[in-house]
Amino acid sequence: MKINKRIALGLVLALGVTVSACGAKASDPATTTTKIKVGATPVPHSEILEAAKPLLLEKGFELEIVEFTDYVLPNKALSDKTIDANFFQHVPYLEEMNTKENLGLTYTVKVHIEPLGFYSETLADFNSLEDGAKVAIPNDPTNGARALKLLADNGLITIADGDLVTVQDITSNPKNIEFEELDAAAIPRVLGDVAGAVINTNYAIEADLNPMEDALVIESSDSPYANILAVREDNKDDAGIVALGEVLTSDAIKTFIEDTYKGSIVPAF
Numbered sequence: 001m002k003i004n005k006r007i008a009l010g011l012v013l014a015l016g017v018t019v020s021a022c023g024a025k026a027s028d029p030a031t032t033t034t035k036i037k038v039g040a041t042p043v044p045h046s047e048i049l050e051a052a053k054p055l056l057l058e059k060g061f062e063l064e065i066v067e068f069t070d071y072v073l074p075n076k077a078l079s080d081k082t083i084d085a086n087f088f089q090h091v092p093y094l095e096e097m098n099t100k101e102n103l104g105l106t107y108t109v110k111v112h113i114e115p116l117g118f119y120s121e122t123l124a125d126f127n128s129l130e131d132g133a134k135v136a137i138p139n140d141p142t143n144g145a146r147a148l149k150l151l152a153d154n155g156l157i158t159i160a161d162g163d164l165v166t167v168q169d170i171t172s173n174p175k176n177i178e179f180e181e182l183d184a185a186a187i188p189r190v191l192g193d194v195a196g197a198v199i200n201t202n203y204a205i206e207a208d209l210n211p212m213e214d215a216l217v218i219e220s221s222d223s224p225y226a227n228i229l230a231v232r233e234d235n236k237d238d239a240g241i242v243a244l245g246e247v248l249t250s251d252a253i254k255t256f257i258e259d260t261y262k263g264s265i266v267p268a269f
Contacts, residue, residue, distance in 0.1 A: 033062045036240045038229075039074040039086035040065055044257075044265050045227070048111065049087060051256045052247045059243040072097075078230060079103040085241060087111065087248075090225040092142075092163060104233050109245040110226035110268040112257055116146050117204060117215025118154075120196035126154060126216040132176050133195035139181035141166075146225060147198035154217045205264045212263030226268035 036056070040046045046065055053063045066083055068074045074086040075097050089097075091107065098105055118126060129135070137147035141164045148167070152159045158172040159165050167179050180194060187197050188207035201211055211218055219225065229248060231241050247253065249269040257267050 033057065033060055034240055035062045035064055036085070036244060037064045037066055037083040038244070039068050039077055039083045039088070041069065041071075041074075041088040042067055044112070044261060045087045047260070048248070048253065048257065052244070052253060055247045055250065055252060056244055059247070061240045061243055063244070075101070075103055075105060075230070078105060078232060081232070084235060084238075085229055085231045085244065087227065087229050089230065090227055092224055094228065094230055105230050106233055106236055107228035107230045108236055108241060109229050109249050111229060111248050111253075113219060113221065113223050113226045113266045113268050114201045114264070115211055115215075115219040115223065115225075115266050116143065116150055116198050116200055117209075117211045117218040118150065118196055118198050119191060119204065119209055119215055121192050123196060123216065126156075126196075129156065129175060129177070129195055132178060134178045134180055134193075136180045136182050136187050136190055136194045136197035138184035138187065138198065138200065140184060143184055143200060144181065146219070150198060150217065150219055153220075201264050210263045211266070218266075221266065221268045223268070 038049060040049055046067055049063060049065050056063050066077075068077075068088065071088070071093075074083070074088055075094070077083045078086050079101070094105060094107060097103060123129065135151070138144050144166060145164045148157070148159055148165050148170070151157050156175065156177065157170050160169040160171055162169060167181070180190075182190065184200050185203055187199050188203050188209070191197050191199075191207075196216070199207070199209065204211055204214070209215075229245055235241055254267045254269065257265055
């Protein structure tokens with residue numbers, strides 16, 4: 001029996017489509033991944049994201065890291081949907097950018113803190129500061145405010161409410177502490193000349209100080225200066241964003257941060 005060529009061709013195409021469809025259906029669950037593009041600054045943010053890649057892949061999402069060395073562009077790229085999230089900033093900075101640029105950004109999880117700590121070469125206990133003691137703090141607005149809040153949180157002084165508080169905002173100073181406001185990078189070099197000092201983590205590490213071991217008091221994990229996974233309001237509940245947040249606050253990433261940075265970077269979860 002002869003088969004019409006058109007009919008034969010139709011059968012072949014139909015069979016091909018059927019086979020292809022069956023093949024795609026069988027392979028989809030195991031092979032299909034969704035890519036998530038996340039902007040980050042190199043250290044430590046990109047390093048942490050690299051550690052998160054295989055964990056996220058297990059959840060069905062491929063992570064593409066887009067590195068930035070600028071602090072403005074990552075938020076603009078997120079707002080205009082060039083990237084899906086970013087990881088480089090703390091909450092006060094995000095809020096300031098939102099106010100200035102009306103970006104419509106928010107965040108899902110806090111990942112780590114690069115903490116300020118109080119250090120001393122002579123004191124074994126923070127509460128043993130004597131009346132009239134000299135304490136050095138950073139002289140720039142953000143770190144100076146963080147330093148005063150750290151001291152206030154630990155009962156040394158009280159301060160007025162506000163974000164960028166200064167020594168003029170101290171409302172109670174029962175031990176008459178004398179504050180020396182210095183360039184943050186220079187503070188470790190004068191540690192022997194003062195009773196104590198509040199030092200940024202990066203400068204503490206350069207001076208062979210370990211925040212987890214040497215700081216008498218240190219910013220806590222609920223610090224507003226925790227570095228966050230920033231997202232848009234319109235994608236914060238997307239499956240990939242949720243999965244990335246879960247990975248970045250997992251035990252595996254906590255261990256990675258602790259083992260890699262030895263206390264210079266502290267998990268915020």
